[in-house]
Amino acid sequence: MIVELGHFCVVIACLLACLQVVLPSIGLKQNNAQLMASASSLAYGVFVFTLLGFLALIHAFVTDDFSVEYVANHSNTRLPLQFKVSALWSAHEGSFLLWTLVMSIWTMMVARFSAPLTTDMRARVLICLAALGVGFYLFLLLTSNPFERALPFYPAEGADLNPLLQDFGLIVHPPLLYMGYVGLSVPFAFAIASLWGNTLDVSWARWSRPWTNLAWAFLTMGITLGSWWAYYELGWGGWWFWDAVENASFVPWLIATALIHSLAATEKRGVFKSWTVLLAIFGFSFSLLGAFLVRSGVLTSVHAFAVDPERGAAILMFLVPVIGGSLLLYSARAWDLRSRVTFKRSGRESFILGNNVLLTVSAAVVLLGTLYPLGFEALTGGDKISIGPPYFNAVFVPLMLALMALMILSHRSRWWATARSLLTASQGVFSAIALVAAVGLSLVMGPIKFWILGVAWLAAMILLNLGYELYRRVRRKSNRISRLLTQPLAVYAMVLGHAGIAVTALGIVTTVMLSEEADLYMAPGDRAQVGAYEVRFYGTNSVQGPNYVADQGRVEVSRAGELITTLFPEKRRYLASQSIMTEADIHVRSLGDIYVALGEPLENGAWAVRVHIKPLVRFIWFGGVLIALGGVISIFDRRYRVPRARASRKTSLAPRLEPANG
Amino acid sequence: MKFGAMKPQRRNRLLLVLGLLAGVGLALTFVLKALNSNINLFYTPVQVIDGEVPIGARVRAGGMVEAGSIRRSEGSLEVAFTVSDLAGAAFEIRYIGILPDLFREGQGVVATGALSQDGVFFAEEILAKHDEKYMPPEVAMALDATKLEALQP
Numbered sequence: 001m002i003v004e005l006g007h008f009c010v011v012i013a014c015l016l017a018c019l020q021v022v023l024p025s026i027g028l029k030q031n032n033a034q035l036m037a038s039a040s041s042l043a044y045g046v047f048v049f050t051l052l053g054f055l056a057l058i059h060a061f062v063t064d065d066f067s068v069e070y071v072a073n074h075s076n077t078r079l080p081l082q083f084k085v086s087a088l089w090s091a092h093e094g095s096f097l098l099w100t101l102v103m104s105i106w107t108m109m110v111a112r113f114s115a116p117l118t119t120d121m122r123a124r125v126l127i128c129l130a131a132l133g134v135g136f137y138l139f140l141l142l143t144s145n146p147f148e149r150a151l152p153f154y155p156a157e158g159a160d161l162n163p164l165l166q167d168f169g170l171i172v173h174p175p176l177l178y179m180g181y182v183g184l185s186v187p188f189a190f191a192i193a194s195l196w197g198n199t200l201d202v203s204w205a206r207w208s209r210p211w212t213n214l215a216w217a218f219l220t221m222g223i224t225l226g227s228w229w230a231y232y233e234l235g236w237g238g239w240w241f242w243d244a245v246e247n248a249s250f251v252p253w254l255i256a257t258a259l260i261h262s263l264a265a266t267e268k269r270g271v272f273k274s275w276t277v278l279l280a281i282f283g284f285s286f287s288l289l290g291a292f293l294v295r296s297g298v299l300t301s302v303h304a305f306a307v308d309p310e311r312g313a314a315i316l317m318f319l320v321p322v323i324g325g326s327l328l329l330y331s332a333r334a335w336d337l338r339s340r341v342t343f344k345r346s347g348r349e350s351f352i353l354g355n356n357v358l359l360t361v362s363a364a365v366v367l368l369g370t371l372y373p374l375g376f377e378a379l380t381g382g383d384k385i386s387i388g389p390p391y392f393n394a395v396f397v398p399l400m401l402a403l404m405a406l407m408i409l410s411h412r413s414r415w416w417a418t419a420r421s422l423l424t425a426s427q428g429v430f431s432a433i434a435l436v437a438a439v440g441l442s443l444v445m446g447p448i449k450f451w452i453l454g455v456a457w458l459a460a461m462i463l464l465n466l467g468y469e470l471y472r473r474v475r476r477k478s479n480r481i482s483r484l485l486t487q488p489l490a491v492y493a494m495v496l497g498h499a500g501i502a503v504t505a506l507g508i509v510t511t512v513m514l515s516e517e518a519d520l521y522m523a524p525g526d527r528a529q530v531g532a533y534e535v536r537f538y539g540t541n542s543v544q545g546p547n548y549v550a551d552q553g554r555v556e557v558s559r560a561g562e563l564i565t566t567l568f569p570e571k572r573r574y575l576a577s578q579s580i581m582t583e584a585d586i587h588v589r590s591l592g593d594i595y596v597a598l599g600e601p602l603e604n605g606a607w608a609v610r611v612h613i614k615p616l617v618r619f620i621w622f623g624g625v626l627i628a629l630g631g632v633i634s635i636f637d638r639r640y641r642v643p644r645a646r647a648s649r650k651t652s653l654a655p656r657l658e659p660a661n662g
Numbered sequence: 663m664k665f666g667a668m669k670p671q672r673r674n675r676l677l678l679v680l681g682l683l684a685g686v687g688l689a690l691t692f693v694l695k696a697l698n699s700n701i702n703l704f705y706t707p708v709q710v711i712d713g714e715v716p717i718g719a720r721v722r723a724g725g726m727v728e729a730g731s732i733r734r735s736e737g738s739l740e741v742a743f744t745v746s747d748l749a750g751a752a753f754e755i756r757y758i759g760i761l762p763d764l765f766r767e768g769q770g771v772v773a774t775g776a777l778s779q780d781g782v783f784f785a786e787e788i789l790a791k792h793d794e795k796y797m798p799p800e801v802a803m804a805l806d807a808t809k810l811e812a813l814q815p
Contacts, residue, residue, distance in 0.1 A: 235763070361689065365693050368693065368697070369697065372697060372701075376701070382803070383703060383704070384703075384704035384800050384803060385701050385702060385703050385704060386701075386702045386704070386722060386774075387697065387700055387701065387702075388700045388702055388720075388774075390696075390699075390700050391696050391697055391699075391700035394696040394700075395692070395693050395696050519739055519758075519759040519760045520739070521737060521738050521739050579763075579764070580763045580764070581763055582763055597760075599739070599760030599761070600760070600761060602734065603734075603736065608739050608759075608760045610760050
């Protein structure tokens, strides 16, 4: 009964979302403020009913109601409680319900925090969000209903959750990722609403910024967690595979990163307006495209998401009008958007332009590599190909190195123009310090490698220039320390974000260059040397978990005769599904991980044992966390809290400077 | 209008556009080159035994792991098994390393590697399906193709 009520609640949410499109639209036409304002209250209604539907399905999972097909397919009575809850979003139908819930949360948040907007603008933004919502609800209800019953013959026991997903990662990764994916609909809606109302002024950019930053921070966190999860859970020791599904989240991230920078330029200086709108449209379009790629099964991926061409077609039917319509609206209105603001080559605008070029090109080449197999198959009449990671590395790495080089100087830049002396001050000293730091790091980590030296130098230069910028801000003040602590949050956000990039880059290059990886045949008592470490295998014991049995190996790792750690990797057999899963054991140290996983049992108690030494691998995710933290902090900046009653007048006051000659 | 007679502003703009075009062209060349050298074609068992696979090139091939065909060598991680399309065409894959958890007899696998002169496929990487219900599209294609061929005499 509760399940039917839940289903009914989602239907009501869909109807309310329809109303949220229709009523304020009539209001706009008749200039009826009351009807326009209804959009906000309806947003709350949509959220409440979606939440009720969501809770109903959670109830079905927790109470093991296997008459619901989706529950029967993805849960089991022996599943621990936290995984019963997270099993809800472990497959297509339920995860799409989560998607709609996240959509309703964002819409409600926009309704809650947009009171200072004009009534028109607010109504338009909420109409756009609600229209997207209607599409998602229809898709959920018509093609992917998680509330469907399997009556009258339903199983007494559930098929169980895929063991790979019985993990903390599943609890946090999809919700965060969806907050990011769906959150990009907010800057999209702001852009469309502004095009629609022809009110694309500077206040639009100012309004979009905190939303974009927040969505981007969620996306960053979601991708970072996904990488960490893959690393410790899949048992391969890899942290990024250039897999189609990973790329599907990475392309929107690259575009969103470009967007948060170009929004800054548009807000502060009124430049790149139409480009920024285009990025806002593409950011969300690519997150929809990602959803299509992931769920339609058109691409081969290590992620097995409900593969159903029919659903793919349905998403495509949604995708085409959304992207096509937006671009049509854009092309009709973009002509009016030409800004007359100029800037010099040395201005911060130029650096942001460079950032945008590099990021969009990166997004384009990643997208090309991801979609190429599809195009190839279509053109050759069915030949299946895959594009290997070497392609992505070859095209992506140089672009990122260029981006890091650009980032070094960007911290010195000022809007409109930057004095040459400011760009170059102390750079010689900094280069020397960075070189010493890079060589020092290389020596600590092992053999000197050119790539580590180069990237470490770039990272050190970024950090030094960030430090210099902070120092410059307080240099002339008497109370430097307290000044340093009271800088605008936006400054800290930028520092954290950029420092995060440096940290992640350092982690990536060191892990890639210096990892030691060995697949070993080991009988009990065998020893082997992996890099600087000696590994000794002591055989396996049987152990029992709540819903699995496992062979647990004992592996001692020592260095120069000194025991560092004893690891207990497991090979688990989950009882309900009888599926086998590798549970790696990882020893975490400041300079890197020691990663041990069991392969398969061989004759006479011997096992295949996988041993990885991964220097600085944690830096990759630590940097990601710093970046996301930067995004979150930025939205609490004072500037976004002051009442913006006069914001709309700002356009006429937009600075007009003399044309540049360069 | 002659190039020299242009206003400096226009000339600058023209140079900028030309520069951008050249840059884009160069970048595109590099990207396409990288793309072309990293394409891994997929081959079905029939194509492998018919000699369609270029010897030594990095390709992908796959099918179902034949029952009873898995042989391990003692004291190392070397393993050999036969992959078929369930319709008679089969070839041998050799691999040194750890096989994925879901690798077993009667399951679909996709191997990346190269075919040797004597018809043995040396794999660098083996992908098995990672979910009970999931079949790699390539394997599905390999099987469908044979069914189609079986229908046409």
